[in-house]
Amino acid sequence: MKLFKLNKTNLNEVEQIPFKLEKDIQSLVEVNVESVFNLKFIQSELSVDKYRIDTLCFDEENNSFVIIEYKKGKSYSVIDQGYTYLQLLLNNKSDFLLVLSQHFNKVLRMEDIDWSQSRIIFVSPSFNSYQKDSVNFKGLPFELWEIKRYSNDTVVLNEHRSNSKESIETLNPTTNSTISQVSKEVKVYTEDEHTSKMNKTILESWIELKEELLELGGVEFVPKRHYMGLNFEGTNVCYINFRKSHILIDILGGTIYPDKSKSRNFLTLEDHKNFTSKRSRILNSGGNQISYRIKFDSNSDIDYVMLLIKQSYKSKN
Template sequence: MKLFKLNKTNLNEVEQIPFKLEKDIQSLVEVNVESVFNLKFIQSELSVDKYRIDTLCFDEENNSFVIIEYKKGKSYSVIDQGYTYLQLLLNNKSDFLLVLSQYFNKVLRMEDVDWSQSRIIFVSPSFNSYQKDSVNFKGLPFELWEIKRYSNDTVVLNEHRSNSKESIETLNPTSNSTISQVSKEVKVVDEDFHLSKTNQPLVDKWNELKEEISNLDDVEITPKNDYISLMLNGKTLCYLIFRKNSISLEMNRGNVKPDGSRSKNYFDLDDPKKISKEGSWEWKSGTKGTIYKIPINKTTDLEYLMFLIKQKYKNLSN
């Protein structure tokens, strides 16, 4: 990818500045891991058994551990290292739980962590075709992110995504293999996982909605453990919760503090047909969270639904 700076009508190429050391990448990511990956940084250089983990993070949305590994060279196997580290995590849960308890300064139980959502993130200036092909399977708990730095103080991160429908377990049937052992406990949630909960007319309605959503710039569909998120540049546009006979679209309205002040981007939904319902809850701090809930069924008017979604889209874009 080439990057240019616009100078009136001229395009001046911005030079790439290579990272000299893996540590340079690690330091940059760890300081910004919340804004880049929406994760809590827990510890750097964690030693467990005979291995050393570059960065240990926690995904509060999924209540799961995330390990980040940094690479500059290309002479390593993503699959081998990824499954080895996941097995390390699953075989030493008490060690990881202790580190997490110390971070949050409270005693945590095994059930406070969703071990099935554990995953590995690899960050490197580049991955070769072999490494990319090795993770081209459905449901792998790995992410490959290429990071590049440029002379105008710009850093670009691109994720390599798999488009395969084949599971890696079909290539490794041995029941005592590392892959099989990890796969028994770690499950990657995808779109099909949520669609399997609902009926075919609603699946068809969701596919129609997806087509409409694809016309909105920079919106990504991100499956989570309990719902599917629509994300706009790292911000949550709305959630979709799939049930047997319904889909609930939930849209955060914003927070109201005890003094009555409202959070940034707090908004009122213009809903002349009144198909949305307001919901709220209160945290211990006294802050009140508010939400709009919109039911979706097989007769839902998608044009009107998109009219509502676009209001939140515009709100987050401002």
């Protein structure tokens, strides 16, 4: 990819500035992990057993741990390291729970964490074809992000996506393998698993609404355990919960922190028809997450629902 700066009618190429050290990437990501990945930074260089984790984060939307690893070289196996670190997390739950409890200064229980949503993020200036192919399976709890830095103070993060419909478990039938052990507890969900519970009428309404949502541009649907998120550039616009005869849509307003400050681009929804109900959820960090719930069914006004959702979408632009 070439990057240019427009100077009137001339294009001046912007030079790439390579990262000298993995630590340079780590420091940059850790300071900005909330805006980049929508995660809470917990601890750097955490030692557990005989391993050292680069960055430990927490996903407050899913109450799950996220481990971030940084790489500059290409002589390592993403798949092996990813499963090893997930196994480390699952085999040492009490250690991770203690670190999290100390960070939030509150007593947390095992059931407060959704261990099934644990995942690993790898960040590197580049990944070779072998590394990309090794994670080209559906349902893997890994993310590969390439990071580039340029001379005009621009940083670009690009995620490598899997396009395979094959599960890695079909290639490794050994019941006591690391992959099998992790796969018993960590799960990546699909849209079909959510929509399968719907009756035909609401399913048809969902297909119509989904087409409208895709027209927003730059959005993707990210299935999680309890909901499916509508994301714009990694930031949730709304949560979508599927029921047999209706859909619950929670439009995200933002978070009010304990010091009364608000998250960036905090949204107060304009709803002149009073179609939504305001909701709040206390996060482990102490923040109060505000959302606006829509009960969507086959009789709902899709145009008005889209008008409401677009307010959150535009606030993320």
